Amino acid sequence: MIARLRKAFLAQLIPLIVGFVVLAAIVVGLTGLIEAQRHDNERIRLxxxxxxxxxxxxxxxxxxxxxxxxxxLTGEGSYLDLYRAARNALPKALEEVRAAAAGNAGRRAQVDALSAAISDKLGEIAESISLYDQNNASSAIALVRSNQGKLLMDRIRTIIIDIRRDESAILQQRLANSERMNEWMRLYSVVAALAVLSLGVFGVLSARRRLEDVAVVQDQLSRNNKALQKEIATRELAEAQVRQMQKMEAIGQLTGGIAHDFNNMLAVIMSALNLMQRKLKRGESDIQPFVDAAVDATTRAANLTSRLLAFSRQQPLSPKVIDANRLVTGMSELLRRTLGEPIQIETVLAGGLWLTFVDVSQLENALLNLAVNGRDAMPEGGKLTIETANCCLDERYAEEHMDVPAGQYVLIAISDTGTGMAPEVAEKAVEPFYTTKGAKGTGLGLSQVFGFVKQSGGHLKIYSEPGQGTAVKIYLPRYFGDDRPIPQSRPARGAHPPSELILVVEDDRLVRAGTVASLRELGYRVLEAEDADDALRLLAESGEVALLLTDLIMPGTHGRKLASVAREQRPELKVLFTTGFTRNAVVHNGVLDHDVDFIHKPFSIDQLAAKIREVLDR
Structure with missing residues (x-):
């Protein structure tokens, strides 16, 4: 049926093409006639x-x-005004006539003769006026009566009559040509109207025939469409089931990886605690190795949680305006110590690099992760190159990579000369718990970098060739504010042991006990409260509290509201928030509020000490 329609359409297309060609010829002819008529009209006007x-x-x-x-005749000087005006106007008028006659040799000769006659006539007039002005009126009258002036004027009139007669003949010829053009245009218009009418009739008849064919085909298409819709519904159901299976497989992989790593860490902690219990019961005190093992496992668990939050883009960021060149230069020594001598490090820093707004510590951690990955890909040694550049991602690139908007970015690229990755490996490189390092890696390094870059509004791209090496490019949005990076100041540490009074508010009894013990170990005086009401009562009773260390998520009044009420009573009170959650009152779009101090659980005693001093010494 479709083939029959196609043949019918082609058969009807030929007359249409012929008709349109005829119309095009008529339009071209009319255009030429209109242009010729316009040219003739211009010549007539000239x-x-x-x-x-x-x-x-x-x-x-x-x-x-x-x-x-x-x-x-009168001797009145006012009569000469008309003479002077004519004498002044004649040169310009002669120039205009000469310019109009430039394209015709015969006309130029007539104009030259006319110009000479006018010059002679003006000379005769000027001579008679001069004689009169010299009180020689009789000579002036005699000059006029000599008929010299009359002969010159007759000569001028004769030349002008000849010119006008010749121009009249040319003008009549041009008017006749214009009339012929009008006749041709009328004829062309009639032919065009007939052609349009014929095409219209042909189009109506053809459309009627096509509608009959389309009606037949439409019935067939309707039947085919119903069958296709059934097939699509079946396929969509199957695809939904496949997507659900893939989703469950990804969740299973993620939870399996988390369970495996946490079980390993909990096994270390449990073993260390059991051994410490046995040794303490026997009165033995050599438990430091087990303490170190438990602390190390706890630190690994905290790092694992941090990496998971980074991959899920839910870690609280504290971005600053930075110069990436300065950051890369500052990390060079750390990278050399970490990567070892077999790895040659080269930095290529762009001049005039734009600023970017990013969390410094997370960016340093990302670069260190990528550098370590590069080292592991070069077991026999090799070259690691860190480059910076200004980069513009255009609309075409943004269309090909839907997760990145077009715009200006600061590029940091880390390239190695290692073993490289196959395409199927590179596609999975940022998936959590996917690793090519066997038992050495958790598979969270690249996923953490990917999550941090995306949370910062940037883009990550991996280029790799087996046997050639790998290049990982980080695109961070350009900062358009003040061109001066914010200096990273360090809080001054007191020269004497701490003596401030800190109020700890935590609803979990064990966590509160651990935090209080840590603060007392650091030398601080501590008050503790399990909820907001208890905390406000202690604040009212003691005017020495220098810092409120409060959990954010608590039953009843949450930490942010508690801090607000406390500061209404004590405007000078310093506040430090802590929580294991991230989607809360201190984080908006993954970024900490500018007026918030925050420490994430779990934290070590050294991290707590540094953060407490940073807040108190500010």
Whole structure:
């Protein structure tokens, strides 16, 4: 059926093409005729203009002669005004006539003769006026009566008559040509109207035939469409089931990886605690190795949680305006110590690099992760290159990579000369718990970098060739604010042991006990409360509290509201928030509020000490 429609359509297409060709020829012909008529009309206008200029010349020379005779007869100087005006206007009028006659040799000869006659006539008029002005009126009158002036004026009139007669003949010829053009245009218009009418009739008849064929085909298509919809519904159901299976597989992989790593760490902690219990019961005190093992496992668990939060883009960021060149330069020594001597490190820093707004510690951690990955890909040694550049991602790139908007970015690229990755490996490189390092890696390094870059509004791209090496490019959005990076100041540490009073608010009894013990170990005086009401009562009773260390998520009044009420009573009170959650009152779009101090659980005693001093010494 479709083939039959196609043949019918082609058969009807040929007359249409012929008709449109005819119409196009008519339109082209009409356009040419209109252009020719416009040209003839312009020539007619110029002919009329030339005649007007010649008549103006005749009028001016007659004015000059009339002015001369009136002056000679009356002696009144006012009669010469018309002569002077004509004498001043004649040169310009002659130039206009000469310019109009430039394209015709015969006309130029006539204009030259006319110009000479006018010059002679002006000379005769000027001579008679001069004689009169010298009190020689009789000589002036005699010059006029000599008929010299009349002969010159007759000569001027004769030349002008000849010019006008010739121009009239040319003008009549051009008018006749214009009339012929009008006849042709009328004929073309009639032919065009007939052609359009014929095409219209043919189009209506063809459309009617096509509608009949389309009605037949439409019925067939309707039946086919119903069958296709059933097939699509079946396929969509199957695809939904496959997506659900893939989703469950990804969740299973993620939870399996988390369970495996946490079980390993909990096994270390449990073993260390059990051994410490046995040794303490026997009165033995050599438990430091087990303490170190438990602390190390706890630190690994905290790092694992941090990496998971980074991958899920839920870690609280504290971005600053930085110069990436300065950051890379500052990390060079750390990277050399970490990577070892077999790895040659080269930095290529762009001049005039734009600033970017990013969390410094997370960016340093990302670069260190990528550098370590590069080292592991070069077991026999090799070269690691860190480059920076200004980069613009255009609309075409953004269309190909839907997760990144077009714009200006600061590029940091880490390239190695290692073993590289196959395409299927590179595609999975940022998946959590996917690793090519066997038992050495958790598979969270690249996923953490990916999550941090995305949370910062940037883009990560991996280029790799097996046997050639790998390049990981980090694109961070350009900062358009103040061109000066914010200095990273360090809080001053007191020279004497701490003595401030800190109020700890925590609803979990064990966590509160651990935090209080840590603060007392650091030398601080501590008050503790399990909820907001208890905390406000202690604040009212003690005016020495320098810092409120409060959990954010608590039953009843949450930590942010508690801090707000406390500061209404004590505006100078310092506040430090802590929580194991991230989607809360201190984080908006993954970024900490500018006026918030925050420490994430779990924290070590050293991290707590540094953060407490940073807040108190500010």
């Amino acid at each position: 002919a009329f203009e030339f005649q007007r200029q010649v008549i103006t010349l005749q009028s001016l020379i007659q004015d000059a002669e009339t002015s001369q005779r009136g002056y000679l």
